[in-house]
Amino acid sequence: MAKLEDIAKLAEVSPTTVSRVINNYGSLSEKTKSKVFAAMKELNYQPNSLARSLKGKSAKIIGVIFPGVSNPFFGQMVETIENQLFTKGYRIILCNAGNNKEKERAYLRMLIANQVDGIIAGSHNLEIEEYQQVGLPIISFDRYLSENIPIVSSDNYQGGKTAAEILLESGSKNVQIISGANRPNSPTNKRLEGFRKTIEEHDLEFGLTEIKFDASPNIKGMKIKEVLSNNQVDGVFCTDDLTSLLVVQQAKSLGLKIPEDLRLIGYDGTKFIQEFHPELATIEQPIEDIVTLMIDLLLKRIKDPKCQLKQNYVLPVKAIAGETSRRISK
Amino acid sequence: MAKLEDIAKLAEVSPTTVSRVINNYGSLSEKTKSKVFAAMKELNYQPNSLARSLKGKSAKIIGVIFPGVSNPFFGQMVETIENQLFTKGYRIILCNAGNNKEKERAYLRMLIANQVDGIIAGSHNLEIEEYQQVGLPIISFDRYLSENIPIVSSDNYQGGKTAAEILLESGSKNVQIISGANRPNSPTNKRLEGFRKTIEEHDLEFGLTEIKFDASPNIKGMKIKEVLSNNQVDGVFCTDDLTSLLVVQQAKSLGLKIPEDLRLIGYDGTKFIQEFHPELATIEQPIEDIVTLMIDLLLKRIKDPKCQLKQNYVLPVKAIAGETSRRISK
DNA sequence: AATTAATTGTCAAACGTTTGACAATTCCAA
DNA sequence: TTGGAATTGTCAAACGTTTGACAATTAATT
Structure with a gap:
C-alpha cells in the first residue's frame, strides 16, 4: 500500500x-x-482513512440499525439509505439488530468505538437506554428512542384512517385489523388509532388481532385462518403488506373470494409489492422521502451537533388502489 | 470519550x-x-478501533458487495452474512453496487482505504479489473471475478437439470426458459446448460427468452406476455423466483390456468418465497450453507493470506415442490 | 536471607496522517 | 532592483493505541 x-x-x-x-x-x-x-x-x-480519522477527519461512515434486510420493506429502506448516502460521500455499516436487544446494544457500542459520524436507527427493540447516552447524532425511523432523538415517520394516523375509509367504501361492514403486537411509544400505534376513529365515526365496530412481528409465517397463517373463519369478516386491514399476502393465502384456502367475499388493504407499499403484487391495495409509505429527510436531518446534526431539531417529522402517505379493495356492488 | x-x-x-x-x-x-x-x-x-487498526490490529470489518438488498434473495443473503459474521466478531460495510460499475469501483477503493479485513462480493458487474489487484482476501458468490478468487455457488447445472425434469414430469412438452441476460463466465449460465441438456435428452426443444436483470417489471411483464401468448408454451422455467411471480401475473391476465394450462418453476427458493408463495415450485439455493462456506473460506484467507483455495465450490440445490408444477392428468 | 520468578512501571517508537509555526525559495510587478 | 506576495520546504506535535526494552518492585521458593 x-x-x-x-x-x-x-x-x-x-x-x-x-x-x-x-x-x-x-x-x-x-x-x-x-x-x-x-x-x-x-x-x-x-x-489511509484510519489515520485520517484518528487525526480528527471524519471517516464518513454512518451506522444503520434495522431489524434486518430480508424483509422487503426494510430491504428497500436500507437500499435507499445506502444509495443516497453514497452520493453524499458516506458509507454505511449495516447492523441487523433482529429482535435481539443484546445485539443492538453491542452494535451501538461498536459504532461508538468505530467513531462513526452518525446513526440511523429503525430497529424494533425499544427500551435501549444506551441510546440516551450515545454522544452521536442519531435519527430514528418510526420508533421512539429517547428525548432528543428526532423521529421520522409516515403519517400513521392518516394511514389508518385512509385504510378504514377504503374498506368502508368498498362495502365492508365487519372489519378486522391485523397488526403487529403493539409497543408503547411506537408511532405505529397511530395506525390503529386512525383506523379506530374512522370506524367508530361510522358507528361500526371492528376486531383487533395482534400477531407478533417475529412470529413464524405458519403461526401467523394459523391465527389469520382463525380470524377469517370464526367471524363473518368482510374487510381486513393489515398493518403491513406481507401479512396481507398471508391473508390472501388463507382466504384462498378457505374458499373466500377477494374482493367479492373479503376486501383487503395492507400497509407499506414497497416497490416490491407494487411491482409484483399490483392487485394488493395498500397504503404507501414514502420511503424515498423518508430517507431523504432522515439523511438531511442527520447531516445537519453532524455539521452542527447542537442544532435544534423537532422531535417528530411526519410525511404524508398515499393510498394505492388495488383489486383487493375493489367496491363490490351487491 | x-x-x-x-x-x-x-x-x-x-x-x-x-x-x-x-x-x-x-x-x-x-x-x-x-x-x-x-x-x-x-x-x-x-x-478506539481506529487507533488500534492503525497499529496493525484488524478492524474486524468485512466489505460486502451485492447489487442491492431490496431484492429478497440478496436481502436474505446479506442478512445471513451479517448474522454469521456478527457471531464471529466481524461487522460489515454494505456496498450496493447496483448495476453501476463506477460505484463498484469506488467501493472497492474505499474498502481498501478503510483497511477492511476482507470482501465478499456478489455483484453483477463483471469485468472489474480492479479485483485482480486488490491485495485483500476476497470470496465471490456465483460470479467469476479473477483468477485466484474462489467462487462459491449452488449447483447451477443440477438446478437447471432438475427444473427441466420437473417440468417434463409435470407433462409439459413445450417448454420455455426465461433467464436474465447472460454474461460470459457467469456460473449461472450453467442453469441454462443443465436445462438444455435434459430437454435435448428427451428429444424436445425449448425456447429461450433473455430479459435483462435490471429491466423494469413492466418491461419484463410485457416480454413475458409475448412469450406466453405467441407460443403454445405449457411449461416455463424462470431462473429466479421474482420472474416466476411475473409469469403468474401475466398468465392470470391471459386467462391461462396454472398448473392446468401452464406449469411453472422458479429458482432461488428464498425464505420469503417459501413462506409467502408456497404455491411456487422452485429450486432452492442453500443460502445458509453458501454463506457459511464463504465466511469459512474468507476467514481462512484472512488468517493465512497464502492459503490455497479451490477456484470453485459448488453446493447442492434442492427442489421445492409446489402447486405451480403439479402434474396434470389429461 | 538469598535467590528466582512474576508482576508492574517508565520510556519511547511506531502506525499514517494533519496542521501549525517558521524559514527559505521563487515569482511578479513597480 | 527591490519589495512583497505566493509558494514550498523543514520540523514537530498530535490523534489513541500497541509493543518492545529495560528497570524496579513485589511475591514465592528454597
Missing part, C-alpha cells in the same frame, strides 16, 4: 505538500497540484 | 498495563486485571 511519503518522493515534493494538496490547505501552485495528483494516480494511492 | 489513559488513572496503573490487559499481553496478576476491567466498565470504555 502506497503511503503519503511514497507520493511525495515520486512527485518530488515534501510530504507536507502532498497532504496540503489532498486537503486543499495552504496555497499551492497548479503545477505542484498536478504533479501530486499524477503521482497519486500512478501509485493508485488512497489516503 | 474515555481513553486508555483515563482507565489507567482510575485503575491506578500505568497505561501500558491497561493496554496489556486489553490485549492479554505479558504477565498480569488477577488483581490488576480485575481493577482494570472494573475501571473499563465504570467509564464505559471502548478502545
